[in-house]
Amino acid sequence: MKKDLAYYELKQEIEEFLYQEADLLDARDFKNWLDLLAEDLVYFMPIRRNVKFGEHGERENTRQGEGISWFDEDKWTVTKRVEQILTGVHYAEEPLSRVAHLVTNVRLVDVRPSVEAPIEVTVSSRFLVHQNRVEYENHTFIGRRTDTLRRNGDSWLIARRELILEQNVLLAKNLSILF
Numbered sequence: 001m002k003k004d005l006a007y008y009e010l011k012q013e014i015e016e017f018l019y020q021e022a023d024l025l026d027a028r029d030f031k032n033w034l035d036l037l038a039e040d041l042v043y044f045m046p047i048r049r050n051v052k053f054g055e056h057g058e059r060e061n062t063r064q065g066e067g068i069s070w071f072d073e074d075k076w077t078v079t080k081r082v083e084q085i086l087t088g089v090h091y092a093e094e095p096l097s098r099v100a101h102l103v104t105n106v107r108l109v110d111v112r113p114s115v116e117a118p119i120e121v122t123v124s125s126r127f128l129v130h131q132n133r134v135e136y137e138n139h140t141f142i143g144r145r146t147d148t149l150r151r152n153g154d155s156w157l158i159a160r161r162e163l164i165l166e167q168n169v170l171l172a173k174n175l176s177i178l179f
Helices: 005-026 030-034 075-085
Strands: 037-046 069-073 098-113 118-133 137-152 155-165
Touching: 005 030, 005 098, 005 118, 005 137, 005 155, 030 075, 037 075, 069 075, 069 155, 118 155
Parallel strands: 037 155
Antiparallel strands: 037 069, 098 118, 118 137, 137 155
């Protein structure tokens, strides 16, 4: 991919979109966050396994649609999770967690059809999400993600998000936050 002015302008636009998304989540503005999700959303986080050397590519992460994963959801399911949190009686989110999302290492992996006229962009990034619950529970989630963003007027929609946590055992009691 040619890295000219159009590339860097698009990269900045994508970065701003991702930072805005993080701000919505941190502000607990879940309804407006849902508006950033495409109707055909795929929201996937595999479970990681410890495997023998040489088997990482084949066996380290569970596969979408096969077996279990932390998340294998669509927009309807994610919306139901948000609606449950917003009832105020969600056992794992009452009181609501204090969360900070950091997004970094943003890279444009693929742009279709072109950087000059992007319709769909595949973006790689790293994330750190810190969660504080009640008085003493602190959890940090670190990983990488691949997003497919689709042009929506002057902005973007998240059509696909695949999250890879850099841990295979979660010490948090639940995964009630949104990534």
